[in-house]
Amino acid sequence: MESEINILVVEDDNDINTLLCDIIRNSGYRPQPAFSGTEAVLYLEKRSWDMVLLDLMLPGMSGEELLEKISEQLPVPVMIISAKSEQQTKIEALRTGADDYITKPFDIEEVSARIDSHLRRYRRMNQTLHIKELNYKDIRINTESQIVVVNEKEILFTAREYAILTLLLSSPKKVFTKANLFESVWNEKYYGDDNTISVHMSNLRSKLSKANPHEDYIETVWGVGYKLKT
Amino acid sequence: MESEINILVVEDDNDINTLLCDIIRNSGYRPQPAFSGTEAVLYLEKRSWDMVLLDLMLPGMSGEELLEKISEQLPVPVMIISAKSEQQTKIEALRTGADDYITKPFDIEEVSARIDSHLRRYRRMNQTLHIKELNYKDIRINTESQIVVVNEKEILFTAREYAILTLLLSSPKKVFTKANLFESVWNEKYYGDDNTISVHMSNLRSKLSKANPHEDYIETVWGVGYKLKT
DNA sequence: GACTTTCTTAAGACTTTTCTTAACTCTTTT
DNA sequence: AAAAGAGTTAAGAAAAGTCTTAAGAAAGTC
Numbered sequence: 001m002e003s004e005i006n007i008l009v010v011e012d013d014n015d016i017n018t019l020l021c022d023i024i025r026n027s028g029y030r031p032q033p034a035f036s037g038t039e040a041v042l043y044l045e046k047r048s049w050d051m052v053l054l055d056l057m058l059p060g061m062s063g064e065e066l067l068e069k070i071s072e073q074l075p076v077p078v079m080i081i082s083a084k085s086e087q088q089t090k091i092e093a094l095r096t097g098a099d100d101y102i103t104k105p106f107d108i109e110e111v112s113a114r115i116d117s118h119l120r121r122y123r124r125m126n127q128t129l130h131i132k133e134l135n136y137k138d139i140r141i142n143t144e145s146q147i148v149v150v151n152e153k154e155i156l157f158t159a160r161e162y163a164i165l166t167l168l169l170s171s172p173k174k175v176f177t178k179a180n181l182f183e184s185v186w187n188e189k190y191y192g193d194d195n196t197i198s199v200h201m202s203n204l205r206s207k208l209s210k211a212n213p214h215e216d217y218i219e220t221v222w223g224v225g226y227k228l229k230t
Numbered sequence: 231m232e233s234e235i236n237i238l239v240v241e242d243d244n245d246i247n248t249l250l251c252d253i254i255r256n257s258g259y260r261p262q263p264a265f266s267g268t269e270a271v272l273y274l275e276k277r278s279w280d281m282v283l284l285d286l287m288l289p290g291m292s293g294e295e296l297l298e299k300i301s302e303q304l305p306v307p308v309m310i311i312s313a314k315s316e317q318q319t320k321i322e323a324l325r326t327g328a329d330d331y332i333t334k335p336f337d338i339e340e341v342s343a344r345i346d347s348h349l350r351r352y353r354r355m356n357q358t359l360h361i362k363e364l365n366y367k368d369i370r371i372n373t374e375s376q377i378v379v380v381n382e383k384e385i386l387f388t389a390r391e392y393a394i395l396t397l398l399l400s401s402p403k404k405v406f407t408k409a410n411l412f413e414s415v416w417n418e419k420y421y422g423d424d425n426t427i428s429v430h431m432s433n434l435r436s437k438l439s440k441a442n443p444h445e446d447y448i449e450t451v452w453g454v455g456y457k458l459k460t
Numbered sequence: 461g462a463c464t465t466t467c468t469t470a471a472g473a474c475t476t477t478t479c480t481t482a483a484c485t486c487t488t489t490t
Numbered sequence: 491a492a493a494a495g496a497g498t499t500a501a502g503a504a505a506a507g508t509c510t511t512a513a514g515a516a517a518g519t520c
Contacts (some may be wrong), residue, residue: 028421077351087337094343099351100330107317113324116419121307121329121352145403146454158477159453195496196479202498220496222488388466426468428508436510452476453507467516478505486497 005029005119006047010040010066011055011081016104020053020081023112029119037061041069047184049076051119056082056093064096071097077118081106134169136228137215139208141166151212160185161204168218168228177225201226235259235349236277240270240296241285241311246334250283250311253342259349267291271299279306281349286312286323294326301327302417307348311336327417364399366458367445369438371396381442390415391434398448398458407455431456 007024011017012035021031029050034040037058043049052070056063063082070078079100080093090101100114134141140149146162148155157165163185168176178197182190201218208217219229237254241247242265251261259280264270267288273279282300286293293312300308307329312319315333323331330344364371370379376392378385387395393415398406408427412420431448438447449459 028419087340091337091339091343094340094347097347097350099347107321109321110317110324113321117324117327117329120327120413120417120419142403145457146405146451147403160478195481198497199479199499201496206498220487223495390467424468425470425508429468429510432509432511450508462520464519465517467514469512469514471511473509473511475506475508477507478503480503481501483500484498487495489494490492 005050006032007051007053007115008032008034008040008043008049009053010034010037010058010063011053012036012058013055016055016081019108020111023108024053024115027112027116029115037063037066040066044070044074049074050122051115052076052078053115054078054080054098056080056084056089064093067093067096067098077122079114079118081111134166136169136172137217138212139165139169139217141169150208151215153211155207155211157204157207160200161207164200164204168226172228173230175221175225175227180225235280236262237281237283237345238262238264238270238273238279239283240264240267240288240293241283242266242288243285246285249338250341253338254283254345257342257346259345265289267293267296270296274300274304279304281345282306282308283345284308284310284328286310286314286319294323297323297326297328307352309344309348311341364396366399366402367447368442369395369399369447371399380438381445383441385437385441387434387437390430391437394430394434398456402458403460405451405455405457410455 005028007029009017009020009024009031011020011033014035017033017035021033024031032043034043038060040052040054041061044052054063054067054070056067058066063080067078067080070076077099078097079102080090080098081102081104082089082093083104084090085103090103093101099118102111102114134143138151141147143166148157148162148165164181167181167184176184178194179190181197182188205218209215216229219227221227235258237259239247239250239254239261241250241263244265247263247265251263254261262273264273268290270282270284271291274282284293284297286297288296293310297308297310300306308327309330309332310320310323310328311332311334312323313334314320320331320333329348332341332344364373368381371377373396378387378392378395394411397411397414408422408424409420411427412418412424435448439445446459449457451457
């Protein structure tokens with residue numbers, strides 16, 4: 001299964017946003033447009049990102065404010081793309097936590113090359129550092145080694161099962177609808193009327209209960225979806 | 231004790247070199263001037279660096295040539311500082327492995343801010359681990375001499391094979407995806423659908439099992455990648 | 461420039477996972 | 491109790507991922 005690179009594009013101008021998204025798509029990554037700071041925050045909370053392109057002049061929450069928020073809380077590289085060409089603004093942004101700053105109008109090829117450059121280096125770093133541990137009850141997942149330990153026993157899951165499980169553990173309180181799951185794990189639209197997920201859930205539960213028959217991990221929320229048992 | 235940050239400044243113009251060194255010194259880092267590509271190579275071989283500032287127009291070995299050499303062999307971030315302002319040059323440099331590109335005449339504050347920005351993000355990674363011996367089961371690798379001993383026998387591996395093997399041994403529990411391997415060993419983006427890695431793995435395994443037929447070292451993790459057998 | 465080694469590409473065989481379907485059961489809601 | 495939603499199981503088919511081999515391309519060496 002191919003791992004996607006996700007890039008958030010925060011830019012209120014529709015044309016520029018579309019252009020940036022096209023550049024990203026042409027490089028083989030997956031862009032997500034956001035047209036305001038507040039919208040960007042929602043996306044940033046929803047999932048993890050490999051990079052953020054950020055305009056400084058935004059409606060509502062300013063770009064600077066958002067930049068500060070991101071650099072304090074998230075390890076994601078941020079590239080500012082702004083019409084503000086004053087040195088002072090540029091320097092402030094870089095000092096606040098931006099990883100790059102380019103001014104409009106920009107050269108398409110250069111933006112593309114810079115995105116690649118940052119990702120290249122950042123991914124290398126991510127590989128050796130950034131070990132995340134996911135825990136829930138007696139389930140321990142090391143996202144680096146992809147080893148899942150349940151009740152002190154190492155359990156082997158298929159790639160899909162692993163994806164579902166880590167998704168659930170990443171937001172222990174959230175109820176995931178079937179559409180949610182389909183879009184996250186399969187990266188496809190969900191058209192309902194499909195028990196593929198049921199089958200996978202069934203297999204997941206059976207592997208889990210084999211490891212620990214006394215515990216119950218996944219809860220069905222009737223008419224909605226699934227969540228971890230609280 | 232705080233460890234010093236060392237930055238190599240490759241620039242043939244004496245005044246500019248001095249200026250850059252001053253900027254670096256004022257930021258609390260330790261600069262090392264080099265006035266030609268060949269001189270830079272000597273410094274690069276002598277010790278490890280946290281960052282390299284590089285002019286493209288150099289006597290003897292060109293900056294482009296040096297950049298290529300560095301990005302192939304070393305994980306250090308490189309910032310190009312050049313009078314060449316053509317987009318094509320800039321893009322080529324970024325694609326070759328440069329982490330940033332600024333044109334002369336440059337703004338002192340901006341250079342300073344950009345250096346800090348790169349160091350901030352990549353500093354931890356650059357704390358080059360000085361591992362001299364890698365061990366796993368009956369495999370012993372001396373990373374200085376690059377000699378690999380398996381089951382008391384010295385085995386010769388090709389450069390790629392050696393790179394893959396040391397990567398695996400560096401994190402014995404980690405599952406390396408193909409993208410991981412490609413980015414570390416080849417220093418290139420992975421677009422999937424490529425069995426080069428499979429072939430190298432096959433060759434690696436066959437060499438290893440020739441040295442010790444009773445042992446099994448590399449495990450395939452389906453749908454994910456490879457790891458060392460636990 | 462010829463020789464050697466190493467790397468990459470391609471093709472086919474092979475393995476494992478995933479999907480789909482279907483029949484049947486269980487649970488909750490109305 | 492009936493209806494709707496959800497769960498389980500199993501089996502075959504399809505898809506995805508991997509392994510191996512061999513030959514040509516590229517790189518490095520003398």
